[in-house]
Amino acid sequence: MQFIDQARIAVRAGRGGDGIVAFRREKYVPAGGPSGGDGGRGGDVLLVADANLQTLLDFKYRRLFAADDGRRGGPNRSTGASADTLTIRVPCGTEVRDRRTGILLGDLTAPGEELLVAAGGRGGLGNAHYLSNRNRAPEKFTEGKEGEEWLLQMELKLLAEVGIIGLPNAGKSTLIAVLSAARPKIADYPFTTLVPNLGVVRRPSGDGTVFADIPGLIAGAARGAGLGHEFLRHIERTRLLLHLVDAGAEDVAGDLKVVETELSAYGHGLVERPRLVVLTKRELCEEGRLESLVAQLEEHTGQKPLVISAATNRGLDALLAAVWQQLGIV
Structure with a gap:
């Protein structure tokens, strides 16, 4: 469809x-x-x-x-x-x-x-x-x-409580596929996701919370570059953003700033929206480099990023616990 x-x-x-x-x-x-x-x-x-x-x-x-x-x-x-x-x-x-x-x-x-x-x-x-x-x-x-x-x-505009954002190939589709029954297309090249994907993630209470995987943003997206400008509207209604950053990137802080700039340029209060910074693909990094990346992101955002590996299911429980806490769900 x-x-x-x-x-x-x-x-x-x-x-x-x-x-x-x-x-x-x-x-x-x-x-x-x-x-x-x-x-x-x-x-x-x-x-x-x-x-x-x-x-x-x-x-x-x-x-x-x-x-x-x-x-x-x-x-x-x-x-x-x-x-x-x-x-x-x-x-x-x-x-x-x-x-x-x-x-x-x-x-x-x-x-x-x-x-x-x-x-x-x-x-x-x-x-x-x-x-x-x-x-x-x-x-x-x-x-x-x-x-x-x-x-x-x-x-x-999709009705989702949690929006998953980040540059292309940051691991957004992999994460929503692991957390929910959604089955988005996943591949090792950018712009695999061409449309938003919705997935229902079970809460501790048993009912569901809707997560939305938004196609990758790039520099200039708010002005019409790439695919992200077509779908930025879908995170206007979200209560919480999960900002994914690829641990295999050359400049994780730079990648983070690119998306922040686009959120600010788009407006609608997105840059002030509650946000969790998540460092993905931890399996690609040695412990020493991982600590350095965490320090870079923490210095930029003022909050310690969550570190996960969707491929190996590491850190996902801590991620969901942080999400439920931000949403006020026990």
Whole structure:
């Protein structure tokens, strides 16, 4: 399944049905009065958050969503049928904006949450509404109102409590594969991960916490370089960042600064987000060099980094313990 996290669509609510001009034609009622009914209301367009959806793929090939029109009124004061609401299901975490102005219309985060994006037109009035002492046989009616029409920009931002970030080949996919049931593509070359991966990691209480593996950032990502700029939005909602640094890198402190610079340039408070620095691939280093790398990172961040090896499962218990402590999970 393709991972699509942005979509542009048009929504059009239904037009209200017209009222009609009609008069009673009944036996033994020689002067039947007006009996034209009102038109029905046009259908609304409603977005609903669905926990079973993970992507905006459904909107790649269909761009216009139009609700049905209301039915015209009938004789004998019969009101035309109102059209059904058109319900469009979107993934949880979808932001909806007006494409023309950029104004945020809604943010659907909880399953079942609803957002009315286009209201149906009101039905017109039949001539029965215009009966008066001065006009006993009105021939006036009104047409139904047009439904609202909007151009929408939708962006999916993954709902994960923990975001895993770092340069390409820092070990992000390997870590999420070891900690959860996620099975991302893993290889020994950069940019193996082309889309974010979600994995559920079991808490001590037995329920799960969602971790998100964000494709590798590079210098200039916030300005559009590499792949990371496409997915930085997905860590906006996270409560905690795991910043992975490859122990086999020539300059671990420099690698750390590259990602920090991109977080700062992107904004949205990411650089101030609680963060755990994690030195990965400890199996590649001798103890002496490992101590030197830890000292370099500690000097830069002011916190002692966690040291792990996802390949050999070393240090993972300590990592998870630190994560639960940061999240306030016992």
